[in-house]
Amino acid sequence: MIPLRDNAAPRRLTPINTALIAANIAVFVYELSLGARVTAFVGRFAMVPAAVTRALSTNALALHELAAHRSLGALAPLLTTVTSMFIHGGLWHVAGNMLYLFIFGAAVEYRMGAARYLIFYLAAGIAAALATVWIAPESSVPVIGASGAIAGVLGAYFILYPRGRILTIIPIFIFVQFVEIPAVIYLLVWFAVQLYAGLEEGGRAAAMGGVAWWAHVGGFMFGVALGPMLAVNRPRRRRSG
Numbered sequence: 001m002i003p004l005r006d007n008a009a010p011r012r013l014t015p016i017n018t019a020l021i022a023a024n025i026a027v028f029v030y031e032l033s034l035g036a037r038v039t040a041f042v043g044r045f046a047m048v049p050a051a052v053t054r055a056l057s058t059n060a061l062a063l064h065e066l067a068a069h070r071s072l073g074a075l076a077p078l079l080t081t082v083t084s085m086f087i088h089g090g091l092w093h094v095a096g097n098m099l100y101l102f103i104f105g106a107a108v109e110y111r112m113g114a115a116r117y118l119i120f121y122l123a124a125g126i127a128a129a130l131a132t133v134w135i136a137p138e139s140s141v142p143v144i145g146a147s148g149a150i151a152g153v154l155g156a157y158f159i160l161y162p163r164g165r166i167l168t169i170i171p172i173f174i175f176v177q178f179v180e181i182p183a184v185i186y187l188l189v190w191f192a193v194q195l196y197a198g199l200e201e202g203g204r205a206a207a208m209g210g211v212a213w214w215a216h217v218g219g220f221m222f223g224v225a226l227g228p229m230l231a232v233n234r235p236r237r238r239r240s241g
Contacts, residue, residue: 001168001190003100006183008157008164009107016114017105020121021098024146027086028094046142047084047129051077053137081129082122087144097146103166104150104157111160111231120230124152124222131218135198148215151194155223158187160231191220 031038055077088094109117128148132139157164164183169176198213 001170001181001186003103003186004167004169004178006103006107006161006164006166008161008183010110012102012106014106014109014114014117016118016121017101017109020105020118020146021101024086024088024094024098024101028088028091031087042087042142042144045080045083045087046144047080047132048077048142049133049136049139052081052129052133056133081126084129084142084144085122085125085146085149088146089144093145097150101146101150101153105153107161107164108153108156108227112156112227113232116230116232120156120223120226121149121153123226124155124219125149127222128152128212128215128219132212132215134218135214143212143215145212148212148219151216151219152223152226154187154190155220155225156227156231157223158184158191158220159224159227191217194220 125148162184165180166186168179168181194213194216198217
């Protein structure tokens with residue numbers, strides 16, 4: 001199912017959501033410009049679960065070193081829980097993620113306001129990264145992509161817009177069908193697919209590469225839990241056209 005638009009966002013181009021999309025695209029264009037050097041770039045800024053596990057297990061030592069102004073190196077793996085969400089592995093990877101962010105993010109930002117939405121987005125990405133670490137704490141496979149943070153946006157949308165509707169493309173063999181699906185149904189199906197795939201593969205996908213299913217599950221649950229706490233009650237205005 002490919003989403004095309006929703007009916008909940010009063011404005012499609014909200015400031016933070018648009019800036020996040022632009023930032024992800026800019027980083028991807030920069031990756032393309034690196035050529036063979038992109039491997040080193042990804043190695044530096046991707047999130048490696050095993051490195052984060054080690055950093056968390058020595059957290060007390062890391063904070064002591066930071067307080068002594070001696071080194072930030074011990075904390076560097078923790079920072080990758082943020083930097084990794086702006087890196088993508090290919091055109092379809094970034095395009096798919098940005099499509100979902102474009103469709104669902106504006107309505108969530110409208111309810112939260114710009115500042116709260118930015119904090120929420122980054123926190124959801126961190127929560128999704130930590131979910132992957134929890135599932136595969138010894139994995140040395142780099143994890144990249146904004147999908148965990150975007151899953152948080154989907155979780156918040158699920159709670160904030162239960163009456164929303166999503167215009168969706170459903171491919172049927174060589175034909176395509178345009179169907180307007182209630183948001184709760186669309187997102188429940190999406191979450192069920194992620195959860196089923198995560199349970200089916202366990203920690204194997206995270207440990208061996210592939211889709212970070214548990215980042216999606218963790219991000220979505222984070223959004224369901226925190227989204228309503230950050231929302232501001234606003235009058236509902238439908239876009240015309």
